[in-house]
Amino acid sequence: MLKLVVVVKFKEGIDDPEGKSITHSLNLLGFENVKRVNVAKQYEIFVDADISKGREIGEKIVKKLLVNPVIHDYELRVEEI
Amino acid sequence: MLKLVVVVKFKEGIDDPEGKSITHSLNLLGFENVKRVNVAKQYEIFVDADISKGREIGEKIVKKLLVNPVIHDYELRVEEI
Amino acid sequence: MKVAILQMEGTNCEEESYIAFKESGFEPEYLHINLLKKGMLENYDMIFVPGGFSSGDYVRAGAIFAARLKAKVWKDLKRFVEEGKPVMGVCNGFQVLIELGLLPGTDGISEEPEAALATNESNRFECRWVYLKKFSDTIFSKHVGDKITLPVAHAEGRFLADKKTIEKIEEQNQVVFRYIAPDGSRPDYPWNPNGSVNDIAALVNSYGNVFGIMPHPERAFFWYQHPDWNRVKRERGDGWQIFNSLFREIIEAKNR
C-alpha cells in the first residue's frame, strides 16, 4: 500500500482570503504579532500500487483533479506503508 | 520571525464527507485502486516572536481557533526563519 | 431545440433552469452524468451546466464535475464546441467550464485550465444582488439591456488569470458582463462581490458559443424573483433577457 501526500498551496502572488481572514481573527484574539497565515490543503491518498508507480499515479491525480495550475503549486511525497 | 506549521486532521473514526467524495470521484475517474483519501488543512503561521515562545504560542492558537479536540488531531512544527 | 441540463450529485439549480428554458421556448431535458455515455451529446442542440455544489465543491468548485466530464466525454464535448453549438454554464457551471478549459477559450479549447474562479475576497459565501453592464454582443447577450441586475450566490467567483490571458480576453472582446456600481462606475465591494479581475462577471469563448456567468439569470427569470419588485415595475425578470436572446439568435434566426 502507498500513501501519497499532496500539499496544494496558492502560488506566490495569488491572494489567499482564508489566510487573510485567519490572520485578522488571530490579531483580534490577541495574537497581534501574527503577521501572515498561509492556508494549504493536504491530501493523503492511499493507493494499492507498487512503489515504482507511486509518483506517476500521484502526478496524474494531481493534474486530473487536485490542482488548477493557474493558481496552485503543489508538493508530492510518496511513502510505502 | 517564526514559522509555525500546523496540520489539522480529522480524528480516526470521524466520517469526513470530503475525503469520501474525493475517494469516490477518483475511483470513477479510473483510479480504482485508491482506497481512501484523508483531507487535512495546513496552516503556515508567521509570528514575530522568540523561538522559546514558539510552541506555546502555537498551542494557544491551535486551541483557540484552529482545532476542535472533539474531532481533530493536529501536528505543530516550529521553525525559525 | 433540445437542451441538455447536466446533473450530478450536488447540482441544485436544475429545476429553475429547466423552467427558464422551457418558458423561453426550448426543449430542456435533464441528463445525469451517471447515465451519460459517449455519443449521447450529439442528440442535443445545446448543453447547459447548472449552478449548485457539484460533488460538494470539494477539492475546488467545479473541479470534480469537470474531471468526470473530461474522463467520460471529452472528445464529444470538444466536437460539440467546435461545431459551434452553444454551451452555457451558470455559477458552478461557469466554474466547470473554466476547469474544463472551455473558458476563457482565448484560442478555442485548452487542454488545461487557463483561468480560475478563486475564493471570494471576502472569504465567504455570499448571496446578494448585483448590477451588471453588458460589454459584448453575443448570442447570449444581443437582446439584453445595457444594465441589468441579477443575484450572485457563491463562495468561489473571483475570476483570475495571468496577465497575458486577461489581455487577450479583453482584446478579443470576450467579457460579456462586468459588475458595476449602481451609478455605473467601477465597483468596490460589495458591488464587485468577489474581487474579480477587471470586474469580470461573464465571459464568452473566442468562437462565441461557450458562455459562463457567475450571477444566476435563471433566478431572475420572473419579475417577482427580483428583490425590488414592489419598487420597480418589470414585465419579466432581467435574467429572462439572456434566455430570450438565445431564443431569438438561434431559433428565430433558423426560421428566418
Next chain:
Amino acid sequence: MNLKKIMDEVYEIDLVNASDEELMEINKEMGLALSLEEMKKMQAFFRSLGRNPTDLEIHAIAQGWSEHCSYKSSKPVLRKYIFGIESKEAMIVMQDDAGVVEFDENYAYVFKIESHNHPSAVEPYGGAATGVGGIIRDVLNMGAKPIALVDPLFFAPPDYGEKLNPGIKHPRYLLNGVVAGIRDYGNRVGIPTVAGITYFHEDYVNNILVNAGCLGIVRKDKIVRSRVDKEGVKLVMVGGRTGRDGIHGVNFASKILDEKSEEEKQAVQLGNPILKEPLIHLVLEANEMGIIYGMKDLGGGGLGSVVGEMCHAGGVGAEIHLDQVLLKEKDMAPWEIWVSESQERMLLAVEEENIDKLQDLCKKWDVEMSVIGETKNDENLRIFWKGRKILDMPLEFVTAGVEYERKYKTKRMKKMQEILPEPKYREVFLRLLSSYNIASKEWIIRQYDHEVQGRTVVKPMQGLIGYETHGDAAVIKPLHHSWKGLAVTTVANPHIAKINPYYGSLYTVDEAVRNLVSVGAKPHAFSDGLNFGNPEEEEIMGEFVESCKGLGDAARALGIPYVSGNVSFYNEAFGKNIPPTVVLMAIGIVNDIRKAVTADFKREGNTIYLVGETKEEMGGSEYYRIMDAKSTVVPKVDLEETKNRSEEILKAMDESLVESCHDVSNGGLAVALAEMALGGSIGAEIDLSSLGAMRDDFKLFSESPTRWVCEVREENSEEFEEIVKSKRIGVVGGETLKIRDGERWLFNVHLNIMRERWKNALKEYIG
C-alpha cells in the same frame, strides 16, 4: 454485571436475578441513562417471560424509553395544552415526523422545527449541519419537497469576557462554527435558508441552542405516512451506511453537559450533504412513481426507533435481519447497528414487486440500498443476526415507553419597575441599534443561499438593493402555476419568558402573528420548539408547564394549531439552566404574492401610522437591558386585539393600501422606524404626541405587543384609517430620522450614522 456470550458480538445479560444495585450498575456500564424504576420495570418484564435479555434487547428498550424518543416528561403537559387545537386545514397533526396542512385544493405544506443543542455545543460545525440534515429528512419522509429552512440560534454575547468553564467553547467560536455548518449543509443540498433568529443572552454560555426548521410542499395524493399497516411489505434502508458514529445520541441529548462531554465523540458527526442531495431526488422520484408504501427517516434513536414506531403505528410486527444492514466498519455488534444514529439514512417500506424499480433509481442516483426485513402479521418485533434470533419482544413494550407526571413549582416574581432618570435619547437610540439582539444579521443571512430554487419572492433582507433591512418574514411561492404563497418566520423571547414564562409565550405567539401579518400573510399553523433546562428540577418543570399553558391559551384564542414540535430538556451545564426558550416556526398563507408587503419605506410624502397601544411595560425590553434597569412588568397580550388588528391590517393590504409594514418588537417604536428607514434609504419625521401622556422613553422604546408601523400613500390614508384602528405619527422623507413629541425634539439622526451603528455591530465577530 453478569453476562454470557451467546454468539459473536451478542451477550445475554443476567437481569432477572440482579439486585437494585446491580441494575444500576448495568444501567451505567451499558450507558442506558435510565432510572432505577425504569430498570425495574424492564426486569419485571423479563421475569414474566422467564428468561434473560440479550444486550440488544436491553439497548432497544433503553432507546425506546429515552426522553428524546418517548417524551416521557413532556407528553402529559403537551397533551393538556398544546395538542388538539382545531383548524379545518390541518391534515396531519402531531402524529408523524412533521405536520401537514392544506395549502390549496391539491397541495399541502409540511413543516417542523427541531433542536440539535448538545451536539452543536460540543462540535458546532457538525452539530449544526446534522441538525439541518435531520430536519430535512423529517419533511422529506412525508413525501414533500423541502423548499425552505430556518435556523433559530441562541448564544452568549460574542464579546463574552468571563472565564469559561472547562470544555466550554467561546460563543464567538460557536457562533461561527454553527453558521458555517448550516451554510455548508443547506447551501449544498440546495434548500434556501430564509429565516432564523440570532439571539444573545449570558445564560446560554454553557449550553447554546441550535434549532432548525424545514418547510416542504407535497401534492395531497402523494403524502406518505410514517407507518405500515400491512404484512409482507419489505423494509429497505437507503442512503448512508451505518457506523459507530452517533451511538447513544439520544441519551447524550438527555444528559447534562459537563467537562467530559468533549469525549462524547461518537455523538458527533459532520453530515454529508452530497449524499443527502441525491437521496432527496431519489426519494421524491420514487414517491412520484408511487412505489413508497411508508417511509420514515433515521434520526434520534436510529433504526430501532424507526422500525418500532413505523410498525407500531400501523399495528403490524416486523422481522429484521441485522446482518443485511450496510456498514461503515465491519465489526459492529448488533446492538450498535440497532441504535446507531449515523446520518443520511431513510427507511422505506416498499412492496416486493417494486423493489426492482427502487434498485434502478438507486443506481441512477448512485445511492446504496439494502432490504433488511419485512412487516409481519402480529405485534412482535423479531431480530435475527446471522440466522439466529436475538430479539423477540412485543413492539408495544419497547415503543410505547413510559410517562411521568413530573412535579413542578411556579415561580412568581414580585411586581416592580425601576424608573430611570430621563436618558439622552439620541445616545440610547444609537446604542440600541448596535445592541447584538437588534443589530443587522446580514453577515449571517447572506452566507446562506436564501434564493436557490427561485421561489423566495419576499427575501429575508428587504429594501433598496444594497441597503436592505431586516424583513419580518420571508415569502415563498411554492408552485409555478399559482400566485399563492407561504410566509415563514421564527420567533422567541427568552428575556421576557425568563421573568414570566406564561406571558413570554403569549408574547411569542403575538410576535409570530405580527411578523406574518407584516408581509401580508394570514397566520395559519405553528411548530413549537421547546428548549428548557433540567425537568427534574421543579422550577424548571414549572417554567415548562407555564410556557405550554401560554402557548395553548394564545393559539386556541386565535384558532391556530400546533401541527408539529419538539422538546429539548436538560439544557443545563455547570449548574446553570438556560432561560425558558420557546421557539415558534410560524407559517402564514399569502393569498396573492403580488400583494405581499415589505418593511422598507417606499416614498417621500407617505403617511406613517402606528397600529396598537403603547404601554409602560419594560420587563424584558432591550432598553432596560442596556440601561441595566430592573423591571418585572412584562408586556401582556390581549389576544382579542391581536386578532382584530391583524384582520384589519390584512384587509387593508388586500386592498393594496399599505406600502410598507413592520412590527414593533425589540427596541420598540424607535428601532422599528429606523429599520424601515434604512431599508428604503429614506428618512422620516415623527411626532409622538398622539401616543398620549407618557414619558418619551416609554413611547420610544417600550416593546408592547400587537403593534405595527404602516406606511400609506396620502391618497389612501382616509380609506386606511377607516379599516385599521391606528394613529397617524408622521411622514416619510428626508435623510434623517427626526422624532419629536409635540414641541419637544427628541433626536434627529442621519441615515448614514444609523446604518453604521446597525450594520457593523456584529460584523467584527462573524466570518
